[in-house]
Amino acid sequence: MSNVTVVEAHDLSYAVGQRTVLEHITLEVQAGKFYALVGPNGAGKTTLLRLLAGELRPSSGVVLIQGQPVRDLSPEELARRRAVLSQQTVVQFAFTAWQVVEMGRAPHWRRVPPATDNLIIRQALERTGALSLADRVYPTLSGGEQELVQLSRVLAQETPLILLDEPAAALDLHRQALLIRIIKELQALGVAIIAVLHDFGLASIADELWLLHRGRLVASGPPDAVLIADQLESVFGCALTVVPVPQAQRVLVVPMFQSPTAKGEGEQWSAGQ
Amino acid sequence: MSRVLTQSQPAGVVPSAWRSGRAWGMATLASGLLLGAVILNVMIGAVEATPRQVLAVLLHHLGIGALAGDVPAQLDAVIWVIRLPRVFLAMLVGSALATAGALLQGLFRNPLADPHIIGVSAGASLAAVATIVFNLASFSLWVLPIAAFTGGLLATAVTYRLARVGARTEVLTLVLAGIAINAVAGAATNLLIYYASDQQLRAVVFWSMGSLGGGTWRAVASALPFIVAGLLLAPRWGRALDLLALGEREAFYLGVPIERLRWQVICVAAILTGASVAVAGAISFVGLVVPHVLRLLCGPSHRTLLPLSAIGGAIIVLLADLVARTVVAPTELPLGVIMGSIGGPFFLWLVRRTRRAQGGWA
Numbered sequence: 001m002s003n004v005t006v007v008e009a010h011d012l013s014y015a016v017g018q019r020t021v022l023e024h025i026t027l028e029v030q031a032g033k034f035y036a037l038v039g040p041n042g043a044g045k046t047t048l049l050r051l052l053a054g055e056l057r058p059s060s061g062v063v064l065i066q067g068q069p070v071r072d073l074s075p076e077e078l079a080r081r082r083a084v085l086s087q088q089t090v091v092q093f094a095f096t097a098w099q100v101v102e103m104g105r106a107p108h109w110r111r112v113p114p115a116t117d118n119l120i121i122r123q124a125l126e127r128t129g130a131l132s133l134a135d136r137v138y139p140t141l142s143g144g145e146q147e148l149v150q151l152s153r154v155l156a157q158e159t160p161l162i163l164l165d166e167p168a169a170a171l172d173l174h175r176q177a178l179l180i181r182i183i184k185e186l187q188a189l190g191v192a193i194i195a196v197l198h199d200f201g202l203a204s205i206a207d208e209l210w211l212l213h214r215g216r217l218v219a220s221g222p223p224d225a226v227l228i229a230d231q232l233e234s235v236f237g238c239a240l241t242v243v244p245v246p247q248a249q250r251v252l253v254v255p256m257f258q259s260p261t262a263k264g265e266g267e268q269w270s271a272g273q
Numbered sequence: 274m275s276r277v278l279t280q281s282q283p284a285g286v287v288p289s290a291w292r293s294g295r296a297w298g299m300a301t302l303a304s305g306l307l308l309g310a311v312i313l314n315v316m317i318g319a320v321e322a323t324p325r326q327v328l329a330v331l332l333h334h335l336g337i338g339a340l341a342g343d344v345p346a347q348l349d350a351v352i353w354v355i356r357l358p359r360v361f362l363a364m365l366v367g368s369a370l371a372t373a374g375a376l377l378q379g380l381f382r383n384p385l386a387d388p389h390i391i392g393v394s395a396g397a398s399l400a401a402v403a404t405i406v407f408n409l410a411s412f413s414l415w416v417l418p419i420a421a422f423t424g425g426l427l428a429t430a431v432t433y434r435l436a437r438v439g440a441r442t443e444v445l446t447l448v449l450a451g452i453a454i455n456a457v458a459g460a461a462t463n464l465l466i467y468y469a470s471d472q473q474l475r476a477v478v479f480w481s482m483g484s485l486g487g488g489t490w491r492a493v494a495s496a497l498p499f500i501v502a503g504l505l506l507a508p509r510w511g512r513a514l515d516l517l518a519l520g521e522r523e524a525f526y527l528g529v530p531i532e533r534l535r536w537q538v539i540c541v542a543a544i545l546t547g548a549s550v551a552v553a554g555a556i557s558f559v560g561l562v563v564p565h566v567l568r569l570l571c572g573p574s575h576r577t578l579l580p581l582s583a584i585g586g587a588i589i590v591l592l593a594d595l596v597a598r599t600v601v602a603p604t605e606l607p608l609g610v611i612m613g614s615i616g617g618p619f620f621l622w623l624v625r626r627t628r629r630a631q632g633g634w635a
């Protein structure tokens with residue numbers, strides 16, 4: 001894959017009032033690569049995603065998409081360069097799944113003929129296996145089905161950069177496999193993907209992992225450089241083990257089970273009984 | 274595979290409401306109904322007129338009277354001075370309120386956002402009553418509409434700020450904010466009434482009940498520019514309001530300049546509501562009922578909903594005014610009474626229906 005830089009973040013910091021959420025983040029995103037953003041709850045993963053999406057303005061530092069500062073781009077220009085899948089999308093009013101995916105074409109409105117739009121919408125729905133839901137009313141769909149429809153909408157937006165916030169959270173195993181296949185297909189098309197992930201199994205298929213801890217980028221690199229037990233233990237604050245699964249070309253990260261009597265706290269707890 | 278997609282539609286074609294012709298069909302039907310309602314409203318009253326006479330009067334005043342037959346001078350006066358301006362006013366007010374309702378519902382992402390319920394009408398009424406009581410209305414034709422618009426705008430802005438928690442608009446907070454604004458504006462209006470003279474009192478009562486009894490060409494002229502401007506602007510935001518149904522964040526990700534859209538929509542909704550309150554008082558439920566019925570018939574897209582609401586609102590208010598004028602003739606009921614007695618039960622039905630099917634607002 002050619003080394004085309006899609007996104008750059010230089011010395012990015014973000015603070016709300018006195019509270020610093022992110023500090024000194026510098027990143028570079030290449031076309032056709034898949035980046036996984038991992039770290040404990042509250043590490044600043046979603047905030048970083050929103051900074052890269054141009055939704056939040058950094059307190060200092062700059063984000064460039066395709067070489068242009070995000071703050072100089074209009075919402076519509078941004079929407080033609082990056083698509084975002086949020087964690088959960090509630091749709092008011094009884095739009096059909098097709099209409100929801102059609103909304104993904106909004107930034108390209110009047111730039112392509114309607115027939116092309118329809119073809120792209122149909123392909124997006126086919127790719128996620130959600131075509132059978134096309135004329136169903138969105139609010140009546142299950143959580144997993146809604147997720148697929150939203151993913152189709154993001155695909156229909158046809159952007160060189162896709163940001164996903166926990167895309168696998170509502171998906172069963174079959175659909176997780178589907179998600180991985182879609183990500184691989186997008187990579188082959190040269191699309192850069194950044195995903196916030198809690199599941200290290202999924203994160204370990206990424207080209208590069210970014211480990212965030214208390215608003216700082218504590219490690220970045222390929223999976224075997226980031227998914228190291230000592231490093232993850234210090235970040236997550238619990239004992240864990242890293243299990244390679246060569247058959248699936250993945251790595252599992254499993255927290256160690258501690259029985260209540262194994263440690264000091266546990267003894268106190270049983271003494272109190 | 275979807276039944277509809279694979280069998281009855283060619284590959285890759287699911288047309289939008291306008292493209293499918295369904296919305297055009299509805300628009301044609303609604304325009305026909307509107308024309309019928311206009312003719313009925315002009316014909317029916319204390320003095321009955323035939324369609325032929327109505328046409329003759331119209332042609333006469335358009336300067337081509339020679340073509341039409343003679344009409345008694347009294348009937349001519351009834352139609353031209355009393356009924357026609359009232360018909361125009363009914364159409365303007367109905368279109369304005371229904372469109373304002375559709376705009377606000379789209380913006381708040383909530384079908385309960387009727388100008389009356391969220392306090393826009395109350396804010397506009399308060400400002401209108403204040404201009405009467407402080408004798409400001411006599412300065413210019415435009416003082417009343419502009420005051421009502423300002424009052425409506427302030428009320429909308431306050432409700433919007435109160436109802437937004439984070440980036441979401443909560444239904445409960447929205448309704449509670451509306452109750453609070455209605456209460457405060459109502460109290461202030463009552464206070465003004467307390468100090469009003471008898472003559473002012475009559476004008477004020479007119480505002481609180483809602484009536485087209487003040488339907489003169491002068492009133493039409495004072496509301497026309499505001500309402501026509503609002504109606505022409507509203508459909509521009511159809512697509513953006515559709516995207517807003519995904520949430521403000523998603524709409525931004527899809528290229529909608531949220532902050533600008535918000536203020537444009539609030540301003541236009543306040544102009545529409547303010548202008549109609551200035552000429553007809555606070556008429557409830559038009560902005561709630563009309564977009565709702567249309568959503569059931571034509572789907573939720575604001576691209577069809579906004580233009581159709583303008584037509585539908587005009588029809589509803591024309592018919593309601595016809596009932597108001599005729600049911601207890603020779604006196605007439607306030608329009609607000611008619612709309613309230615239709616809208617109240619409808620609102621209850623709506624709440625029940627939504628509770629039954631939690632699939633979202635139709």
